[in-house]
Structures are given as structure tokens and as C-alpha cells.
Amino acid sequence: MIEYVGENLWIGKLGNFFVVLAFICAAFASLSYFLSVQRTDEAWKRVARNFFYAHAIAVFCIVGLLFYMLLTHMFEYYYIWQHSNRAMPLRFIFSCFWEGQEGSFLLWTFWHAVIGLVLLRSTREWEAPVMSVVALVQAVLGCMVLGIYVFEYKIGSNPFTVLTREHPDFAGAPFTQIPDYLMHLDGRGLNPLLQNYWMVIHPPTLFLGFALTLVPFAYAISGLWLKRLGEWQKSALPWTFFGVMVLGTGILMGGAWAYEALSFGGFWAWDPVENASLVPWLLLVAGAHVMLINKNKGQSLLSSFLLIIFSFILILYSTFLTRSGILGDTSVHSFTDLGMSGLLLMFLFLFLGLSIFLLVKNYRHFPKEEEESVWSREFWMFIGALVLALSSFQIIFTTSYPVINKVFGTSLAIGAGDAIRHYNKWQIPFAVLVTLLIAVGQYFKFRKTDPAQFFRNMRVSFISALVISLLTAFFFGWLRIGIELLYAVMLFSCVFAVAANLDYFIRIIKGRLDHAGASIAHAGFGLLLLGALISTGKSEIISQSYDYDVEFLGKGFSNNENVLLVKDDTVKMGEYYVAYRGRRQEGIHLLYDVEYMKKDSLTGKYTSQFNLTPFIQLNKQMGNAAEPDTRHFIHKDVYTHVMYADVSDVTGEKPAAEGQYGEPQNKTVKVGDTILTFKAILVLEQLVQISDSVRFPQAELAVGARIRAFDFNKKEYEIMPVYAIEKGFERVIEDSIPGLGLKVAMWHISPETQQVDISYSEKNTRQDFIVMKAVVFPGINILWSGCIIMIIGTILAIRHRLKKRAS
Numbered sequence: 001m002i003e004y005v006g007e008n009l010w011i012g013k014l015g016n017f018f019v020v021l022a023f024i025c026a027a028f029a030s031l032s033y034f035l036s037v038q039r040t041d042e043a044w045k046r047v048a049r050n051f052f053y054a055h056a057i058a059v060f061c062i063v064g065l066l067f068y069m070l071l072t073h074m075f076e077y078y079y080i081w082q083h084s085n086r087a088m089p090l091r092f093i094f095s096c097f098w099e100g101q102e103g104s105f106l107l108w109t110f111w112h113a114v115i116g117l118v119l120l121r122s123t124r125e126w127e128a129p130v131m132s133v134v135a136l137v138q139a140v141l142g143c144m145v146l147g148i149y150v151f152e153y154k155i156g157s158n159p160f161t162v163l164t165r166e167h168p169d170f171a172g173a174p175f176t177q178i179p180d181y182l183m184h185l186d187g188r189g190l191n192p193l194l195q196n197y198w199m200v201i202h203p204p205t206l207f208l209g210f211a212l213t214l215v216p217f218a219y220a221i222s223g224l225w226l227k228r229l230g231e232w233q234k235s236a237l238p239w240t241f242f243g244v245m246v247l248g249t250g251i252l253m254g255g256a257w258a259y260e261a262l263s264f265g266g267f268w269a270w271d272p273v274e275n276a277s278l279v280p281w282l283l284l285v286a287g288a289h290v291m292l293i294n295k296n297k298g299q300s301l302l303s304s305f306l307l308i309i310f311s312f313i314l315i316l317y318s319t320f321l322t323r324s325g326i327l328g329d330t331s332v333h334s335f336t337d338l339g340m341s342g343l344l345l346m347f348l349f350l351f352l353g354l355s356i357f358l359l360v361k362n363y364r365h366f367p368k369e370e371e372e373s374v375w376s377r378e379f380w381m382f383i384g385a386l387v388l389a390l391s392s393f394q395i396i397f398t399t400s401y402p403v404i405n406k407v408f409g410t411s412l413a414i415g416a417g418d419a420i421r422h423y424n425k426w427q428i429p430f431a432v433l434v435t436l437l438i439a440v441g442q443y444f445k446f447r448k449t450d451p452a453q454f455f456r457n458m459r460v461s462f463i464s465a466l467v468i469s470l471l472t473a474f475f476f477g478w479l480r481i482g483i484e485l486l487y488a489v490m491l492f493s494c495v496f497a498v499a500a501n502l503d504y505f506i507r508i509i510k511g512r513l514d515h516a517g518a519s520i521a522h523a524g525f526g527l528l529l530l531g532a533l534i535s536t537g538k539s540e541i542i543s544q545s546y547d548y549d550v551e552f553l554g555k556g557f558s559n560n561e562n563v564l565l566v567k568d569d570t571v572k573m574g575e576y577y578v579a580y581r582g583r584r585q586e587g588i589h590l591l592y593d594v595e596y597m598k599k600d601s602l603t604g605k606y607t608s609q610f611n612l613t614p615f616i617q618l619n620k621q622m623g624n625a626a627e628p629d630t631r632h633f634i635h636k637d638v639y640t641h642v643m644y645a646d647v648s649d650v651t652g653e654k655p656a657a658e659g660q661y662g663e664p665q666n667k668t669v670k671v672g673d674t675i676l677t678f679k680a681i682l683v684l685e686q687l688v689q690i691s692d693s694v695r696f697p698q699a700e701l702a703v704g705a706r707i708r709a710f711d712f713n714k715k716e717y718e719i720m721p722v723y724a725i726e727k728g729f730e731r732v733i734e735d736s737i738p739g740l741g742l743k744v745a746m747w748h749i750s751p752e753t754q755q756v757d758i759s760y761s762e763k764n765t766r767q768d769f770i771v772m773k774a775v776v777f778p779g780i781n782i783l784w785s786g787c788i789i790m791i792i793g794t795i796l797a798i799r800h801r802l803k804k805r806a807s
Helices: 009-039 042-071 078-083 090-099 101-122 124-143 198-212 214-226 232-261 272-297 301-323 341-365 377-399 401-408 419-443 451-476 483-508 517-537 780-806
Strands: 148-150 153-155 563-566 570-573 576-586 589-599 606-612 615-617 625-627 629-632 636-645 665-669 674-676 681-689 699-710 716-719 722-726 729-733 735-737 742-750 755-762 769-778
Touching: 009 042, 009 124, 042 078, 042 090, 042 101, 042 124, 078 090, 078 101, 090 101, 090 198, 101 124, 101 198, 101 214, 124 214, 124 341, 198 214, 198 232, 198 272, 214 232, 214 301, 214 341, 232 272, 232 301, 232 780, 272 301, 272 377, 301 341, 301 377, 377 419, 419 451, 419 483, 419 517, 451 483, 483 517, 517 769, 517 780, 563 570, 563 576, 576 606, 576 769, 589 636, 606 629, 606 636, 615 636, 625 636, 636 780, 665 674, 681 755, 699 742, 699 755, 716 735, 722 742, 729 742
Parallel strands: none
Antiparallel strands: 148 153, 563 769, 570 576, 576 589, 589 606, 589 615, 615 625, 629 636, 636 769, 665 755, 674 681, 681 699, 699 716, 699 722, 722 729, 735 742, 742 755
16 A cells, blocks of 8 residues: 655645534434424524534534635645646635635535634524534535445535546556655646636625525524514614625625626626526525514514525525535536535425425414504515515526426527526516515505605605606617617616615705615615616627628637737727737736727827736636726726637647648537637638649549638639549648648548548748627616725615614
């Protein structure tokens, strides 16, 4: 048996000990709290509390050990090898921790442990039932990182798996036969798209938001359990709004990361993983507002239970969607299946079944609800919650197409490239309804509102919003039948929401911040949607290619969206003239300097306006990744992204010396196929039998390949390399296009498959160029300012709820 040098196996054993300890303590804490409730026994509560303290300490130790292993590059452990390397900047070590499934489950568990410790000091008489639910969730999450086998079924995936002994992918690998393999081993590294500062702060914020949905869920289950159907909401309401704020912030951070670092050009793409986090937030928002109805009038009790419970259940369902591998073909950033699908489904059905059981058991105890007046605030708050629930259903139903197809054998699908259009078609009407409701909602009083007074209060904001939106829609060209008219309607509803809530803040509550949380949050939400509407509805792709053809690069490259920039050439793009000035390398980054200029119409001189440096991050293990650069103005952003650039000289694929032909590249093709070269696109049009006694006097076979070539400027060339057999020997006669520095030869024919082998080589006379995409996003800062205002308003609302709870 090989004795490996330098391995630190003790830390893995210690980590596994804490993993098992955390699971056992969580399970016993849940059981002890359960017995405390059932037997009304304080002794069991004290036992449970000690078990939970031990569980929390074990979780903190697991997290600390894993961070220590990442910092010290312990590549003898698979998780460390898979997600980090020695070149990793220290600031991205955090991203390495939660890049994988095991680390993200630990992050989720960590936040639950922190929240649980806070609940121990704040829940008072609700401690036992609430903490029983929290500890049960912790025990189930603990299963996800156990990594043990029970009757040949693996439960969870362990982050302390040793690379050489315990991971099946490396059984018998050559390096495992080297005793000092750690001296030569480096890690696989972090996904290049995750090497961004947003990925250091976005996941922990998002997972804290996920974790916070557990608290109102635990209170709701406790209320059903103890048959205290309405009492739980007073304690749960501040936690619910805190969850709304944190989860919403996490989602918005994800949008900011996508806008700054991803190449699709925007802050939201209706990706299934984005949707999976948005839907629980929408339901949590709806649940929080319905809880306010119940608090003020005692109505909508069942609705508050359903919305709060399903906000948590959909967190679990989202976890299944993103971690079972079922979204692998539809999402760019879902996890792959690590054998957790069955466990995740058990997790989901356990809490879904528990919730349904308790709801059915208590259904007869729910009070009969009175019919609410149309002129009451609670009626319209309930309608708003219903709209959010319907919006959530549409999103999660469409996102679940892969699950539905797998279960029912259907073939539901959104057309390729149609996801944004499909979701917008459904969600814009919902957004219009929601913004109209948050405009008028606060002007209604609870129980009964005087209609005349209501219309007097709404008059100023309605008229001002109508005038502003009509003028803006006319300027934007949105006053015509079609999708533009729907944009105009949404424009009005968003402006109305902002104006009405601003008016309410100034005129009705006289600027008192203690009562302004809802108004400020609603105004921020209106601005957020207004910014999203304007920045996407009026975004302009300014990178059209007129001088060069970029479509030779293949699918995804359109002359209407991409421009080819040869170094130091100047090309007009929108209101700018743009020039590519060259590239420079900084570590693993290749930065491309792009200068934006304006031209004086009188003198013809160019004046530099700003420079952008989109870059390509070089990554041999996972492939190179391009990241955009954006120039921010008050009224717009100019987004610039490199779509294509040749990096062969810095990745080890050395080109030929200047003026010499490079190594031939071989392709096997049929008639009608195309070959992409650096300088041209070649189309094999026809194979021609040649009968030429002068050129081939003794040929047994002579076949020419008629090839049509197109360069960047769409100029056409025709060549015909020849393949012949004379006296049993092969003879290859190449043809060339001197103007392009391109030589082509046909060196083999397969009569059975009708395929031929074509080789080409190019002279290294090519110019330095990039293919770039540039988009102008007007009004994008309206969106970001709306995000900040919405968060501030929610914080004020939470503060107000806490003060009322304490009084």
C-alpha cells in the first residue's frame, strides 16, 4: 500500500466527526423540543437547547475547517481540488467555499444555525415548537453533507472526501501512484464567471434570504401545531419583512452581477435559476401583506398560512430544480446531480406533507371570514397578494417544464431564444396590476373608505402621472398598437405608483419616517420596474457591422448585433466613433482597449470621450470567459463586450512566423459543408471527376473539390484542389488564394461515406481584430436607485414593526 507524503488526513477525520455531530445534535434537538411541546416539560426544552448549541458549534467548526483547507490548499481533498487552485486570489476563497453543492448547503446550514441562536433568545413561549421545526430542517440539511451509505444508497455528498482513496473518479489515476503527488498537484480552480466581487457577497446574502423564509414557516407550523391560529403572526411579521428585504437584496445583487460580469447584456434573463429565487420572494411579499390584513382585521387567515408555507416549500422546490441536474439543459448556472435527487425530493415532500396534514387537521378551526368592502384597504391588499401569487404560478409552471416533461412524458418547451419574450408577455400585465395597486392601496383605509375623499386624494398624482407618461410614451414612440402600447400602459402604472406614494409620504403622513416604510418601499419598487422597462424597452444595440461580415464565425454572430473592429480602424457606432487600440495582458486577463470618440462636424477631428476595457479571462481547465465593461452615465450606460478574439498566441497555440504558412488544419466534410478559417469561410460545393490527359496522363482517378471562399468583405473566390491516384500512388495538388494567404488541399476520399478530408493552412499576415457587441441602456440608474430606495423603505417598515411589537 502506498504511503503518501504530506497528506493531512486528520483534518478530514475531524471534519467528518463534526458533520456527524451536527446531524445527530440537530435530530435530537428537534426530538427534544417536540417532547417538550407534547409533554409540556421544561426539562426537555433545556435538553433541546443544549443539543442545538452543540449543533451550532459543530456547524461553525465545519465551516471553519473548510475555509482553513481552502486557504492552505489541501488538494488531497476532492472539494478543495475541484473548486480552488494555488493562483486563486485570496478574495475569491469565499466564492470557492460556496461554488459547489456541499459548500452551498453548508452556507445555508450556517445561516440557519445563526438564526436559530437568535431565536433561542427571542421566541419566548414559542421557542419549543419553532425550534423543533428549525432543528428538523437542520437535520435534513445535515443529511446533504453526510456522504454515507445506507444499504448501498448514498446519503448526501461529503466535502471531506479524500481525493486518492474515496473519490471514484480518481481510482487508479496515474498520479495516485506517486507518494509525493501533492508536491506536483494543483487544483482545478474556480469557474471564471464566479471570479467577481459580486460572487463574494451575492450568495451569502441570497442564502440568508433563503434561510429567513424558515422563520415565518416555523411560526406558521407552530401555530397550526398548537392551534393558536392567529397568535403566531405578531412574532413572525418582523421576520417576514426582514426575509423580504434580505432575499430581495440577494436577488438584486444577482442581477447586478449578471449586468456587470455576464455576457448576455442585461440584469435579468428569466433564467430558471433566477426564477427559482424570484418566486419564493414574490410569495413571501404576498404573505407579508396578507399577514398585515389579518393583524388589522383578523381576515385572510388561511391565505396567510398558505402563502407563508409555500414561500418556504418553493425554496425547497427551487433547491430540487437547481441541484438535481434536471435544469442542466435550460440553465447556464444550475448545479449537476450528485445523487441528491431522491434526498431532495424526500426533503420537499416531508415538509409539504407535514404542512398539508396540519392545515387539513385544523381546517375546521379557521374562522369564517366576512365579506370585505371594495372600499377597504384589506380588500385591495388581498387582490395584490393574489396577483403576486398568480404571477408566481406562471413563472414556476414554465420553469418546471423539464420536470413536467419527465413526469408526464410531455414535450413542453419555450422556443429557442424566446424565453425573455415569453415571460415578458405574461409578466408585464401582472406588473401593471401590481404597480396600480401599490399606487392606490395606501389611500384606502382599513374597513371603510369614503369614495369621494379617496378620489380627491388620488387626483394630483393620477393627473401628473398621466401627463408625464403620455409625453414620455410619445417621445419613445410607444403610442401605437402592439407591444409598445403595453409598454406605455406599464410606463403609466409605474409613474403613477411613484407619484402616488411620494404624494402620500409628503401630504398624508407629513414626511414622518416612522410611518413611511411602506410608501418608500412601494415608490422604490415602482422606480425599479420603471427603470427595467425603460432600460430594456429602449435599449439600443449600436454595434452593427457594415464594412466586414462577422457571420462567417457561425451561429450567434449577426451583422446586426456585432461589429468587427480592426486595430486602429475607426467605425461609427450610434452617436460615437469607436476604435480598437490593442490589447494588454494583466495576469490571467487579456484586456482590450476600446476608445469611444465623437467627431467634430466642422473640422472632422475626433475627440476622445471615454475608454472601455472589456476582457477575456484565460482558463485552460474550464475554457476562457469574456467579461464586459460598462461606462456609467447619469442617464444611460454604454455596455461593451468582446464576442470573439484570437488568443492563440497566449494560450500556447503559437501561430506561424510572420509571412510563413502555419501548420495545416484538417477537416472531414461532405458536399455542402462549410469550413471556418481565420480569414475566410470555405464551402465545398461539388466534387468533379477530372479527365485531363495532359495534366494526369496516367491517372487512375482524378477528383477536384470545387470550393467557394468568402472573406470578411464578402468577396468571393473559387479554388479547386485535386486528389489523384497515379500508378497506385496518391498525388495531392493544392490550390491557393494568394490575396488571403490561404492554401487548400484535398488528401483523401472515402467512397463509402462520401466524405473527403480537406486541409488548409494560412499565412501569418492577419491583422489584429476583435468582434464586439455594444448596447446602450438608457435610464438604467432609475432601476438601481429604485433598488436602494425599496431596501431603505423595507428597513423602515421592519423598524416600525419591531417598535410596535415592543410597545
